[in-house]
Amino acid sequence: MIFQRELKRSRKSLIIWSLVLAGLIIWLLSIFPSFAKSQASMEALMESYPESIRQMFGMNQLNLGSLIGFYGLEVYMMVTLLGSIYAALLASNILAKEEGEKTVEFLLSKPISRSRIVSQKALAVFVNIIILNAVSAVSSLIGFQFAKDEDIPGKTFVLLSIAALLLHLTFASISFLFSSIMRKTRNTLSISLAVVIVTYFLNVISGLSEDLEILKYFSPFKYVDSANIISDNRIEPIFIVIMGILIAGSIAAAFFIYKKKDIAV
């Protein structure tokens, strides 16, 4: 019941975000052909960026002139960042809003266990994120059609898509955990978004110098770094493990916490 209701409630938002993301992806990819044609000017453009910037954004590893390079550098950032923000927004208040709007007193008087409430809401979050990622993948495939003479290596694309999905699920799970602990939705929202934004920047600065490289373990964005995935044609297993632990651990903790806490009305 709760699952269906949450799906219904979040449908409008999902549609809007999907349309925006699809639009951005397709539009960006449509620019690629003209972008790639001016190869010379592109190299000049690359040279114009200082070395440190090129390091940070992995521009040295990827070739902006190739479809996959362009995708990795330009489009992928959109997918990961926007998708993560969506995930945080969605998951951060799905539990807390019941307490914030005080509807929880009604819900908890119904014959439904707290575990079921948590599981059905978590499921709704996951389904929404999977749908968004599917839209993103399909839009990318559509967008690739613009580059008529170039093709994207299938395995790499699949890896990138899986990585993005895992990234979104990771942020969603962490936000969901906050949602189970706190009760003021504006707090859960702020802190979940802060996590996304801060880790994004951690990822960016970690590329700056060797000393900052250790930061890469703290940012999920680094785990799914497109430059690495594309050049190595794999996602580093340790990162998959970390994300898996974060997802499973956060959700498990959310269950446990919500089951035991006093619900404030």
Next chain:
Amino acid sequence: MAVVDVRNLTKTYKKNRGIVDVSFSIEEGEIFGFIGPNGAGKSTTIRTLLNIIFPTSGSATIFGKDIVKDSTEIRQNVGYLPSEVHYYDDMKVIDLLKYSARFHKNFKENRMNELASRLDLDLHRKIEDLSFGNRKKVGIVQALLHEPKLIILDEPTSGLDPLIQSHFFDLLLEERENGATIFFSSHILSEVQKICDRVAIIKEGKLIQVESIEYLTKNRVKNITVILDQPGLELIIPGAVIKEKKGNEISLLYSGEMKELLQGLNGFPIQDLLIEEPSLEEVFMHYYEK
């Protein structure tokens, strides 16, 4: 068998006072009142029984099942009306009622329509557009719709106009006829007196007494304020205790028959007469003077 059996239930909060060592039991088919001033612990007790909050110590059973371990099972047969009613703002009344009924898997459309019409509730309005009183009505229908065996009501009449209140009490009595047990929490003594069989009095987190209504009504006390035309008159009425004399105004506590009061006042130059419900404090005070 006791439908509700509470044993030394205690809930302590860090800042506010909760409930301490509360014990009582409710028999099947009873309408059991729970009365106390604001902040006494009525809502805390109810929320603990429903496992919205966890007890610090003590235990309780409903239908013989533990309120913590078997909470989900218990709630299958419980209807709850909280003191403050908050529902999802995107729903119409009928949406909420159907949603609520789905949890119990026994939605009866006829019953919903009947309850709604008896309480004068429009099923097709958006809940957020409703007044406080009408939202309360939604809560009442929601609580009764699935024919629960135990009905828990927390300050149910606040916001209801007197006519609807009367229909509401009729509904409750009918539910009792059908075998339901009712737990009615209030700070309004007259309501509790009207409908309950027994009453538990709670004050500052502790259960003071469990009493039958008969016994309470025997000690019915009223606050009488008599405003005379001139000061300084002696007013002697048997059964009345003078509280205060201020100029023309005499206030007293009276626990006898109204007829005798009026006979006693007859002949005095009375400008105004106020007959009021005593505050719970005064009831308790009078009650325990013996």
